[in-house]
Amino acid sequence: MRHLLFVVLFAAGAAIAQKPAAAPEGPSAAPLPLSSTAERVYDYSKPRIVQIRTLLQAAGRQSSLGSGFVVSADGYAVTNYHVVSRFALDPRTYRLEYNAPDGTKGALQLLAIDVAHDLAVVKIDRPDLPFFTFDARALESRLPKGERIYAMGNPLDLGFTIIEGTYNGLVDKSYDERIHFSGAINPGMSGGPVTAADGRIVGVNVAKRVDGENVGFLVPARFAAALLERARKGPPLVVDKAREEVGRQLDGWQAAFYDALKAGGFRSTTIGPYRGLESSAPWVTCWASTNADQVPRPRTAVNTTRCTSATGIFVSDRILTGRIDLSYSYYKAIDLNAFQFAKELSQRSGVAGFDGRAGKRLTAQECRDDFVSTSRESKPPLLATWCMRAYREFEGLYDATLLVLTQDRDREALLAQLTMQGVSHANAVALGRRFLEAIEWQR
């Protein structure tokens, strides 16, 4: 099974003194060798990029670094939400600062956040910076696959860098819209701009996959344009209330996500002699595994199907949420008796799901068990366990898991588990119920 890892791009390290930038000049549209295009794009972009630093208020030193880029004459700049998340969630402990390429530093004001798309708009207290404009083709998603695009930022605090890469369209089978960028994105570049050869914004650096090579992800430019619009028109973010805003956005995200899941439809899937529920949404991917080839020969045959949405919302350093997992394991005793089989199930059922530990961000898990029957004629009796834990900072958001074990046969059973992260109680119960009621005998 593959492990999907959503890597956030942060780097902490010593600050490097910046040299004053050369005077900006718009790149010409004339075709030139690729390397000289990059040279011109960088020359054009350099005065428009900033490094965004989150400083620990008390120490006055950086605790995390990212990048950002200026998008208006009055100093509005776009970056990732995760670059400013520490400040947004804890404005008393942290403050924000920018480092302009000409060596100037200054305070930043946080104006708007979009947690779902991992974006934020900040304002630089200097009106004289040149700025980027958005690529019209990118706003309408008309960019051709294979076009050369240029990602910029300050990777690992090594200095501003330009990376030439390829636009590869939107990521398939993904709930969140993300541009697949074939180029090296590294920690510290988060929030940096990605432009076309003419220096217009195509997307925003956000993440990479560590199990592949040069697989980077960008937030499409239109979300940045939309957030900028919101920041201009809407009331500014009250920093002390940013946490409530994050909570509202997470709640909005999960409401839309579970609606989309419902709209995507469900289908019945066969697991041994049982049937269960499976999502038909294109962004839910399923994997199967078996222990048939295990050595020494197992005494219980196990066949597992596991489906996941692979969604991940970065909320804070400690919270990555917004994922659902749905798994079915069919167990059949080969030469175990009923007691031994029950023991095998006790050992196996404890493994899956999130761990129930309490922390700064989440409460400890609370559970409830019962024997349940959803219909006496066509469905097996079940042993069900429901567990929940709450997000301390966001009222009404929970992680929930439902573990179901069929109770109709001595030496075979279906172990089904549904795990939902960052979900409202109503949505969790609705999907949990659907999941529970879908478990039946194969007709």
Place this chain on the structure above:
Amino acid sequence: MAAVMWIEVLARDGDVRARQRVDSEEARIGRAFDNDVVVDDPHVAPHHLRVSRGEDGHLVAEDLDTLNGLYAEHGAQRVKRLSLAGQPGLRIGRTILRVHDGAHAVAPEKPLTPPRAHARWDVGLTIALFLLILFLNWLNLTTEASANVVLLPMISLATALAAWTGLWAVLSRIFFGQAQFALHLRIAVTACIAIVLWDLLTETLSFSFAWRTIADHAALGAWAILGATCYAHLAAIGPRHMKVVVSVVMALVASGAAMQAVTKSELRETLGQRATLGDLRPPAFRMVPLATADEFFNEAAETRARVDRARTKEPPPGSPLGDFD
């Protein structure tokens, strides 16, 4: 009936050091050699005490105007006269005496454990214990059997039993005079069987009623069994200050149980509940009617109320910060 009284002089450890039969109506006690009972204690007067029969026929001790006086055996109050009708013990100087009337009732004869009876029980119980464990291990065996898996727990148990019994036998030898190894082994093996069965019972009930609280609190029962076991061992040794020793041991057991309960509840706050009911049994062991989905989700809403309450509390100190891995 001839008036007979027995006067016992006790040693400091409480054993009877000397016992004197007195056939007259009156007995005199003191350090001088013209007494009926001579007591070698520098704090006792030459003529210290007279024991005679009162008007109701009961024995009465009377202080003969001595320096150090007369006390009841455990009394702190000096007395002039002491009725020995109910309580035969008295104290003069540093010496404890007991005066028994010939008419005093004695405890009935205790049945004697037949020779080797404990040893025979030991053999039976030990075989039963090991067969029980072997059987339970087999019921829990989900991989291929191996000598390691089967024998290791048995050997550790045998070692622990031997050590535990040996310890009590040594204590018994010191305080009772005999090791009574067979008796202590019988107690220990019985306790093991009780704990194994208790565990089995609570785990099964926990599944049968889908009620994890039973298994979660099963440890209290195990502590009670441990307490009873220690009591049985102590009763076999029969220490002189049984009450004190028993209360100390019981207090230790109770504080052990309380400590474990506190740790458990703290761990629950930090680690949360496990996501499974616990040890499962075959479906036939279910003893509660099946709930409907409505009932289940209504009950499950209680978990929401609980985590909502926990949300507003401070996170437990020293809790691991990793919320996702």
